[in-house]
Amino acid sequence: MSKQIRLAIVGCGGMGHRHLYGLAELHRAGWERFELVGACDPVRDNAESLADQAATHFGASPTVVENLDGLAALNVEAVDVTTTPRYHHTVAVETLGRGWHTMVEKPMGLTVRACNLIACAAEGSDAILSVAENYRRDPINRLAKALLDAGVIGTPRFLIHHAIGGGDRMLISVWRHQKDQSGVLLDVGVHHSDMMEYLLGDIETVYAKTRLHEPIRKNPAAGGGEAGSNPGGVYGRWQVEMPAEFEATAEDAAYATLTFKNGAVGQYIEDHAGRGQGVWSRQIYGSEGSMSLPGDRSGGNIILNIDGESPIDDEKILEYVPDFRLDAVTSDLWGEDRLWRYEFPFPEIDRKIIAIEYGDFAQAIAGEHPVEVDAAQGTRSVAVSYGMLESGEIGRIVTIDDMLAEQVDDYQSEINESLGI
Ligand SMILES: NC(=O)c1ccc[n+]([C@@H]2O[C@H](COP(=O)([O-])OP(=O)(O)OC[C@H]3O[C@@H](n4cnc5c(N)ncnc54)[C@H](O)[C@@H]3O)[C@@H](O)[C@H]2O)c1
Structure with a gap:
């Protein structure tokens, strides 16, 4: 070794x-x-x-x-x-x-x-x-990207990303609801921003309406009550100590229209205050068909609909991408190099995907390849998520180029000030 x-x-x-x-x-x-x-x-x-x-x-x-x-x-x-x-x-x-x-x-x-x-x-x-x-490192998202790159649904025209649910419950921790510490639209939204750009390339413009629907958030786990939102099962001991109820200062919903450099348009809803029926939907429509993606880290399968063919929701989907192979670290973690679905308990999925991040980092340090998500992409994802908040603040469309150049910062200026930067 x-x-x-x-x-x-x-x-x-x-x-x-x-x-x-x-x-x-x-x-x-x-x-x-x-x-x-x-x-x-x-x-x-x-x-x-x-x-x-x-x-x-x-x-x-x-x-x-x-x-x-x-x-x-x-x-x-x-x-x-x-x-x-x-x-x-x-x-x-x-x-x-x-x-x-x-x-x-x-x-x-x-x-x-x-x-x-x-x-x-x-x-x-x-x-x-x-x-x-x-x-993005979820093997099913790798397959989605391979299908898009192979042109299986033709030229991408339209993306729908809808995630709705949460009511007035605390999402994991108090800080995730505070504007100056990373509100939910950044904390969760940045994942979606990265995924949208991973799948369809650079986002050019954003127009959004944003809301703070639930200014009082509730923590059911306070003082040892019922379990709250607790990914990986690790947060319970801290949640017990957090208040049962607190004021949220960060917006909890964004309703947006996005445009991509490749000409595709996106309709984005991220609503962490949704009550009633929860929604998860990520669908991409192209000139020859559409694909519907499962939740990230769920192991669920993609559904492919190509004009004139029956929907494909099984391993036949791999026939559309004969050259698709997972990278060496992912293949070793999953024991296969071509996957169309998988089943593990969430904590195991979570640690396998984090293991891929570490593998990529180690290989980059060894000079084997560049890191997958570099400073430019990390910054872009933050810029897209804040693009929605900035657009909601000023009531007009914003470009991601202006966001990256810090030309639009009405929303962020108060946070920057609190950071002393
Ligand atoms: N990728 C994902 O799926 C995912 C999931 C959860 C959290 N996160 C990210 O991980 C980060 C941490 O989130 P979390 O849920 O663990 O929060 P957390 O509140 O549970 O833990 C944060 C820890 O950082 C410590 N800390 C604060 N300032 C520090 C400093 N200057 N030096 C060293 N330690 C310091 C705190 O004491 C605390 O122990 C955030 O950026 C969050 O967005 C990512």
Whole structure:
């Protein structure tokens, strides 16, 4: 085995723990590229919890530290930044400046300006920067992309993305409902922005109406009540301590029209306050047919409808893309290199997809290929999500180019001010 990369996880809350499980999954698949030497969090309890669990996976405990100086003493070569979004740029700018390879969770930065600061630090550093955007790495989304690239539905004309549900329930944590900490339209929306660009290429313009429908959010898990939204099952112990009810300051719904550079149009609804019937729908219509995608990380199958043919919802879909192969890490994790559906409990799906992120990061550090989601794409996804919020604020269409150039920031300026950037 070649020399392992000395890694630290910075931010040991819910996603820090989920990343640990992803790293262990990667190693179990035979890709033992990292040695976890540090667990860093100003909340020592969280870092200790991660270190204890790491010992059960790797047989050795990483050193617990409270800040980046503590990591320097451990000769760290790479960090995985899973802090709350407010700290992504402060941590990543410093780690890149120290020459440490840096993988940062989505959203890459809390605002477009925060992303641009990270991108600038990455440009001035020899270290690799990777954005841990997971949804696109789902093998079913890889298949969707292969079908589109093969022209199976012809020229893409129209995308529908609708996600509706949530009522007045807290989504995982209080900070996800606070404008200055990453509201839900950024926290969740940035995944969808990345997916839309992954599938159909660059988004050019956005026009949106945005709303804060539910200014009071409720946490059913407070004080040990019923379980709340808890992906991966790791958040319960923190949710117990969070208030039963709190004020939300970030918008919770966006209704938007998007245009893509390739001429396609998108209709986007992301409503985290939806009551009644929940909706999930991602459909793409082209000049020769349409495809309907399953929820990300669900393992469900794509339904393909080609003009004049019966709908295809089984393994025959693979016949349309004979050259489709999953990358080596994904194939090792799933045990197959061509997949049209899969079935695992969510925590296992979650850690397998996080393992792919780590695999990509390790291969990029080794010079085997560039990272898949780089600073430019990470920033674009943040710009598209804020494009909706900016458009909702100023009541007009915005271009993503203007967003990237920080020409439109009426909505974000208050957040930038609070960050001191
Ligand atoms: N890709 C996904 O599917 C997915 C899912 C959940 C969360 N996330 C992302 O992961 C990140 C963390 O989310 P979470 O759910 O784990 O939040 P969390 O609140 O559970 O944990 C955040 C942790 O970061 C720590 N922290 C804060 N500032 C720090 C600093 N300067 N240095 C070190 N540690 C610091 C906190 O003490 C806490 O332990 C966010 O960016 C979030 O958007 C991604």
